[in-house]
Amino acid sequence: MQSLVAGRRAAVLLCACAVSAAQAKPIAFADGTTVMAEYGAGTMVEAQAFYAPSYRFSAGGGYLRLDSDLARRSREIEYVRANVLAKRWNLDAAQANVFVWGSLGRGRGDGFDGSRLARNAGFQLDYETRRVYAAVKSDLWESPAFSHRIDTVQLGLAPYEHDYRDLATWFVVQARRYTGEIHRGTETALLLRLFKGGTWVEAGVTDDGKPQVMAMFNF
Amino acid sequence: MKKITQRVCFLALLAANAHAATIEMDVNGLVCAFCAQGIEKKLRTFEATDDLVVSLERRLVAVSTKPGQDIGDEALRTALTDAGYTVKAIRRSDEPLSAVRERVQASRK
Structure with missing residues (x-):
């Protein structure tokens, strides 16, 4: 029942915002709205929507669901988040960025009763030319009932x-590790990323054959 | 007489700039469609903007202005800086934007 409710919530978010987020930039451009959604190989579902009044800052909300394949537990977090572009390097034919963010949310799960206040902090470093893309992202969640971190590295050509x-x-190769008894080992995935105008779609499979899909819309 | 000639030349130069058909900007950090999208959105907020061309290949942003209107260099620099990019150079010419577009497309062939 709980998973049904969670599924509905995710669907509502997906429909309302059209879709989450790994390695896409949390701030696309000034006066821009970014809507993202990701389905991560049966372990993670995340949907986010942000508005950026300037190219250095965006704020919005999101939903994160994690399904542990170790402890057979689920965890859901609904949150509000602020993203900051801490540093940008505009090079001749390349761009590099450091993004940081912080969130506050309510976490629920089948390992504890009720909901708990959850805090989040994360960062992303990326470097991009028109032929090469590299990014490192780390996302930490803490609450009295749980703690986990998701680390992701992407290399695109x-x-x-x-x-x-x-x-x-x-063509993107991704490696991801989860802490907090969510997933054992490093999950790797091969992804095809397509984007045109303000629309970005990414899909692929992980090393154990599970699908990974991500979409992002900027407008 | 010399002073008058200098003033006339100066005013002629100002007038030429004020009615420039196209403004071209060399921009650093221009690597993806989202960059271009943000720059286009920002530049279209200017009343004087008629049309524009963004080329990732040439790292170029070109704006044509409406007849008799202009956007100052400082305003353009501020707009692109506010969009998150670095302007390296600004040039003005009477070349129509369609010619810039053709030049950009020719360089891709």
Whole structure:
């Protein structure tokens, strides 16, 4: 029953915002809205929506569900988040960024009763040219009832250099580790990323054959 | 007489700049469609903007202005800085934006 309610909530968020988030930038551009959703190989579902009044700051909310394949437990967190672009390097043919964020939310799970206040902090470092993309992201959640961290590394290569209004194609290798008894070992995935205009879609499979899908819309 | 000539030249130069058909900007950090999207959104907020071209390949942003209108260099620099990018150079010319667009497309072939 609980999972049904959770599923409905996720669906509502997915529909209302159109979709989460790994390695996509939490701030796309000034006066821009970013909606993201990710399905992570049966372990993670996350949906987020942010509005950025400037290119250095965005705020919004999200929903995170984690299903442990070790302890057979689920955890859901609904949260509000602020993202800050701490540093940007605009190079001749490249850009590099440091993003940091913090969240407050309510966490529920089948390992404890009721809900708990949960706190979050994270960062992302990325470097991008029109042919190479590299990113490192870490996302830590803490509450009196649970603690976990999700670390993700992505390396992308584009077979051709896209221009504005072209379809951009990327082949991405991703490695991800979860702490907090969510998933044992490193989960690797091969992804195909396509984006055009304000729409970004990414899909692939993990090393154990599970699907991973992510979508992002900027407008 | 010399002073008058200098003033006339100066005013002619100002007038030429004020009616420039196209403003081209070399921009650093321009690597993805989202960058271009943010810059386009920002530049279209100017009343004087008629149309624009963004080229990731040339790291170029070109704006054409409406007849008799102009956007100052400082305003353009501020707009692109506020969008998160670095302007390296600004050039003004009477070349129409369509010619810039053709030049950009030709460089991709």
